Amino acid sequence: MKRLFSIGTALTLFAGTAFGAGYQLNLQGLRQLGMGGSGTAWPWDASTIFYNPGGLARLDGIQASVSGLMIIPTVQFAQASTGNVYTTQSQQFYPFNVYVGGPVAKGSKLAVGVGVYTPFGSGLTWDNNWAGKYFIQSIYLQSIFIQPTASYRINDIISVGAGFIYAFGNLEVKQALPVSNENGVDGQADLKGNANGTGYNLGVQLKASDKLQFGLTYRSQVNMKVKSGNANFNVPPTVASLFPSTNFSSQLPLPQVASIGVGYKPIKKLTLQLDVNFIGWSAYDSLKFDFSKQTADLKNQHAPRLYQNTVAFRLGGNYDFSKKFSAMAGAAYDPTPVHDGFVSPELPDADRIVLTCGVAYSPIRKLTVMAALEYTTTAKRNSTYNDGPLSLNGQYQTKALTPGLGINYNF
Amino acid sequence: MKKIYSVGLLVCLLAACKPDLKTSAPKPGNADFSVYLAVGNSLTAGYADNSLYLTGQQNSYPLRLSEQFKLVGGGAFKQPLLMSDVGLPSPKLVLALSTSCLGVTSLSPVPDPQPVNWADTISIASQGPFNNVGVPGIRCIDYIVPGYALLAKASGIPYASRFFANPAARPLDEALRIKATFFTCWLGSNDVLLYATGGGIGNDPGTNVSPADISAPAFFDAAYNIVIDSLTSKGAKGALMNIPDVTAIPFFTTVPINALVLRQGQADSLNAAYQGLNGIHFAAGANNFVVQDHNGVPKQIQQGEYILLTVPQDSLTCKGWGSLKPIPSQYVLTSEEVANVKAATIAYNTTIQTAATNHNLAYIDMNSYLKTLTAGITFDGAAYNATFVTGGAFSLDGVHLTPRGYALAANFIIQGINAKYGSTIPAVDANKYSGVKFP
Numbered sequence: 001m002k003r004l005f006s007i008g009t010a011l012t013l014f015a016g017t018a019f020g021a022g023y024q025l026n027l028q029g030l031r032q033l034g035m036g037g038s039g040t041a042w043p044w045d046a047s048t049i050f051y052n053p054g055g056l057a058r059l060d061g062i063q064a065s066v067s068g069l070m071i072i073p074t075v076q077f078a079q080a081s082t083g084n085v086y087t088t089q090s091q092q093f094y095p096f097n098v099y100v101g102g103p104v105a106k107g108s109k110l111a112v113g114v115g116v117y118t119p120f121g122s123g124l125t126w127d128n129n130w131a132g133k134y135f136i137q138s139i140y141l142q143s144i145f146i147q148p149t150a151s152y153r154i155n156d157i158i159s160v161g162a163g164f165i166y167a168f169g170n171l172e173v174k175q176a177l178p179v180s181n182e183n184g185v186d187g188q189a190d191l192k193g194n195a196n197g198t199g200y201n202l203g204v205q206l207k208a209s210d211k212l213q214f215g216l217t218y219r220s221q222v223n224m225k226v227k228s229g230n231a232n233f234n235v236p237p238t239v240a241s242l243f244p245s246t247n248f249s250s251q252l253p254l255p256q257v258a259s260i261g262v263g264y265k266p267i268k269k270l271t272l273q274l275d276v277n278f279i280g281w282s283a284y285d286s287l288k289f290d291f292s293k294q295t296a297d298l299k300n301q302h303a304p305r306l307y308q309n310t311v312a313f314r315l316g317g318n319y320d321f322s323k324k325f326s327a328m329a330g331a332a333y334d335p336t337p338v339h340d341g342f343v344s345p346e347l348p349d350a351d352r353i354v355l356t357c358g359v360a361y362s363p364i365r366k367l368t369v370m371a372a373l374e375y376t377t378t379a380k381r382n383s384t385y386n387d388g389p390l391s392l393n394g395q396y397q398t399k400a401l402t403p404g405l406g407i408n409y410n411f
Numbered sequence: 412m413k414k415i416y417s418v419g420l421l422v423c424l425l426a427a428c429k430p431d432l433k434t435s436a437p438k439p440g441n442a443d444f445s446v447y448l449a450v451g452n453s454l455t456a457g458y459a460d461n462s463l464y465l466t467g468q469q470n471s472y473p474l475r476l477s478e479q480f481k482l483v484g485g486g487a488f489k490q491p492l493l494m495s496d497v498g499l500p501s502p503k504l505v506l507a508l509s510t511s512c513l514g515v516t517s518l519s520p521v522p523d524p525q526p527v528n529w530a531d532t533i534s535i536a537s538q539g540p541f542n543n544v545g546v547p548g549i550r551c552i553d554y555i556v557p558g559y560a561l562l563a564k565a566s567g568i569p570y571a572s573r574f575f576a577n578p579a580a581r582p583l584d585e586a587l588r589i590k591a592t593f594f595t596c597w598l599g600s601n602d603v604l605l606y607a608t609g610g611g612i613g614n615d616p617g618t619n620v621s622p623a624d625i626s627a628p629a630f631f632d633a634a635y636n637i638v639i640d641s642l643t644s645k646g647a648k649g650a651l652m653n654i655p656d657v658t659a660i661p662f663f664t665t666v667p668i669n670a671l672v673l674r675q676g677q678a679d680s681l682n683a684a685y686q687g688l689n690g691i692h693f694a695a696g697a698n699n700f701v702v703q704d705h706n707g708v709p710k711q712i713q714q715g716e717y718i719l720l721t722v723p724q725d726s727l728t729c730k731g732w733g734s735l736k737p738i739p740s741q742y743v744l745t746s747e748e749v750a751n752v753k754a755a756t757i758a759y760n761t762t763i764q765t766a767a768t769n770h771n772l773a774y775i776d777m778n779s780y781l782k783t784l785t786a787g788i789t790f791d792g793a794a795y796n797a798t799f800v801t802g803g804a805f806s807l808d809g810v811h812l813t814p815r816g817y818a819l820a821a822n823f824i825i826q827g828i829n830a831k832y833g834s835t836i837p838a839v840d841a842n843k844y845s846g847v848k849f850p
Contacts, residue, residue: 380432
């Protein structure tokens with residue numbers, strides 16, 4: 001007689017572990033952040049290395065831009081069946097960006113530069129015993145992009161630019177396993193890994209006149225590959241052989257983004273700009289975790305995501321009160337790539353509305369100090385996760401507040 | 412100046428930066444949950460892992476219900492709690508590594524090695540009356556028997572005597588001490604279960620003297636209606652749970668009927684030994700076990716018949732049980748016995764449903780819920796089914812539920828109550844409670 005103690009049927013390992021739109025940060029320059037994240041058309045400073053590499057040759061000299069931000073995201077889940085409301089723990093994350101670049105010499109048509117920025121990152125920590133613990137307890141993702149860039153001013157109207165992207169980062173995911181120890185406490189899976197990938201960033205900047213400028217950019221998809229992550233399992237000793245510590249591989253496509261932007265100065269002191277982003281989220285069709293050691297209970301996980309492409313709109317303005325002081329304001333609408341039925345608690349995404357503002361102050365001619373603030377809110381999204389009749393159904397809402405400080409120096 | 416401005420903005424936005432989801436307040440509908448009474452047997456008492464122990468009681472479905480009822484005006488809920496977590500009168504089962512007769516070590520349910528606390532048999536009736544009057548082992552027909560508690564105690568079952576105010580009275584009288592405004596009643600399982608878990612050693616319908624018999628449906632019907640008439644006589648509302656088809660539970664479905672694996676030589680010698688008796692025939696590979704039927708005659712077990720979880724594993728593995736020695740009848744439920752069980756279950760459930768209709772009470776179809784659970788359900792990302800040990804809902808005795816299983820049962824009962832009384836009592840977060848505990 002054999003008594004099989006396989007836990008396999010009791011597990012939905014990593015059914016919902018993923019990263020998505022909520023991890024895309026549009027915080028790559030403070031001036032642009034203050035204007036709703038728009039910046040494809042107008043090369044404001046060295047951060048155009050990200051927003052439009054073609055704009056780099058428009059700068060009137062080598063510049064350095066540095067900024068640091070703090071994201072304070074909060075997600076809340078109100079479970080339909082129990083009426084319980086769960087809120088993620090208060091946490092802060094610190095995206096940053098550094099850009100140096102400009103024309104190689106005064107009046108040169110060629111410009112070079114490098115940008116180091118953090119376009120994806122953030123995290124959520126739920127209570128360890130919350131209703132969605134078997135989907136996710138905590139998630140943390142960090143990525144850093146390094147982008148050496150060259151830009152060429154073809155004539156007074158057209159300039160182009162291209163950058164190569166090397167991306168690296170790390171992720172950590174924790175989730176409870178439904179196997180109780182002697183004290184009735186759940187097991188836990190902890191997956192950690194380093195990821196890297198490559199891509200490119202292309203841009204064309206058109207200066208139709210001093211009042212009217214256009215931009216076209218294309219940032220390629222970056223496949224962040226985890227080749228050898230560490231999966232560790234905290235389970236009761238008698239079932240430990242079913243959950244061996246092992247390596248895993250995974251892949252997360254960071255989507256391609258094509259943008260068109262227009263900037264217009266109706267009066268001398270006011271600049272208005274609009275960006276439209278076409279975001280290729282459909283590359284994210286499934287989430288895969290492949291384990292190098294597998295057991296009846298630890299199998300490769302392939303969960304459908306089926307993201308849809310989205311179009312986001314960003315609108316902003318900059319008003320110069322004086323030569324030293326200006327202020328920015330903007331708004332953005334960033335629709336969710338997540339279909340109904342795929343709203344999972346590690347990334348309870350919904351259409352985002354973003355409001356921003358900022359100030360810039362130049363104590364001396366070459367130096368600008370900037371501060372900006374972004375407020376993000378989502379609609380309350382009723383969601384079901386396709387996981388059987390009694391799955392995690394309820395309503396999600398996300399809000400985040402992101403203040404940032406930065407300086408720009410014009411050499 | 413600008414800094415002050417932006418700091419001020421930050422402060423005023425901080426308040427807006429927290430989401431503010433609200434769920435609608437639960438409503439009691441047209442029932443009054445202020446005094447809740449739970450009537451039933453072991454399932455109601457919180458029995459699990461083959462015994463009654465403190466943690467099991469603290470995870471009973473009536474306690475889960477009472478916690479949810481508190482959201483709609485429910486009051487205090489008192490249970491006759493034990494002091495000991497070991498189990499009464501025998502230790503609960505726990506998972507531990509044990510070595511079989513073949514020297515193979517594996518995880519198996521074994522009795523908790525800690526000693527039973529006999530002080531728990533001393534009456535705590537002075538702490539009553541209790542809102543949970545679930546008595547492990549009690550049948551529906553016992554509920555109207557004066558002195559049941561004394562009779563049970565005399566046969567070594569101390570559950571009623573340890574908390575009944577008057578052990579000489581009917582169990583129903585103990586239940587009526589609470590002036591309930593709302594009650595649940597889950598009686599009747601033992602009227603058929605004790606026959607089934609005893610391998611059908613007992614009398615079929617018609618007599619009901621011994622607990623091993625199936626209670627006669629007519630007696631069941633009479634007793635059940637007395638109980639419900641009394642509970643509702645002061646206008647209490649309530650919910651009546653029907654009886655699950657016990658043959659779906661792990662106690663009957665875990666031991667495979669065809670695990671007798673033979674080589675050709677072994678099959679040949681067994682065929683020679685039985686000489687085709689009752690069509691018994693073996694071949695190389697997997698064979699159905701040989702069992703005793705109701706009358707002690709050897710036969711080969713068939714699809715739809717069950718070997719009970721209590722069959723000694725070492726006897727199957729090393730002592731020739733199921734091959735040369737037929738598995739004794741008390742470990743086997745034959746098709747005839749299964750038919751008796753099913754017929755009684757249907758008859759009892761007809762009684763329960765009729766009572767629910769006549770008294771305008773919620774009828775909770777636990778029988779069909781158990782079938783759903785057996786097939787497998789998912790609750791907030793955790794899968795549950797009726798697989799022994801790992802299925803998550805059934806405790807180590809294969810009959811009673813885990814804390815999670817009882818919470819799931821509470822949720823199903825809440826659904827039925829909400830549907831009947833127009834209440835909006837929220838569900839229990841079942842995954843908060845533990846399943847089978849692994850060392």
